[in-house]
Amino acid sequence: MSSQAEIFVRILIAIAGFWGAIVAPAWIPAACIVLLALRFPAWEALLIGFVVDLLWLPGGGFHFPLFTIFAIVVVWLMEPIRNQFLIS
């Protein structure tokens, strides 16, 4: 895939992730986070997870920001794998 096409795909998935965080079922932003982290060193995946938690995390007492944690884990877990196998 050419560099421009890669950037286009990355932006498209990121938009789908942010849109999904607001209006779509939770598996859509989760899938976008995984897709982004699989192919790119995607800082935007962290923001998608954070936005989900900002929007929907209940108040009153401490609740684990599961989506933020999920995004951090996925992005950093994919980092060595991507370096090793996915980026030519």
Place this chain on the structure above:
Amino acid sequence: MKMEFSYRSPRGTHSRKKSRLVATTILVVVLFLIDVISGGKLRASVRVFGSMISTWSGQAGATFTGSGFFTSRAALESQNRTLSEQVAQLQGRAAALSAVQEENDQLRAIVHLAAKSPGVTAPVVSSLEASPYGTFLIGAGSQDGIAVGNLVLSEDGFVIGRVNDTSARQSLVSELFAPNATVSATVNAVPISLSGQGGGNARANVLRSAAIAIGDIAIAPGLGERPVGIVGQVASSSASASQDVYVRTPLNLSSLQFVYVVPG
């Protein structure tokens, strides 16, 4: 022909990308801490923006489907949805009638319950499917008299949630039957503990001898003796000493447009 070559270190590019990742991770953690320390101010602003996008998205979707591009499929889906909603509404009305009858009996016995709490009608301004935590946003906040702990009722009077967080013009509501939530209720005077399953569904495990049938109403004594759902299914096997009771809110939560908020 003169050719020019430039060398870009792959390691340098990689470390730049990695430092961007580190910076964003730190930023996210810091912003989260700021939000917690400030009592959710960041959350409130993001929710205002989110509800605006949700509203625009809904309007754009309606315009797109109404444009005639997907006429036949959209028409069938719309008809299907309308019929399903009609069935749900009729069941809701029947259940509401029974609830009112039960309520009348109780009101005769306990006069002070007749004093109904005044409330606020609020629009639902977010999708009810989007939240992984079983929450949704309503368009009324502390300026409208909404407070944390207020009960959120459907038009039929069933409790569907509790106000969890408020800002000036918006509030976050936790669904009563959110995943992992538990609600103490009674069905035909049998006390049960309902475990939320999400989407307005809950499950309880009771003794087989308990007289519970499909269509019975679950009432929560801790929520002002208000109805919380109707029994949709009772599953038991002869080998088991207990039975599973499935309770659901008698309306399609995703079609909910307005709710009624009363003090808890």
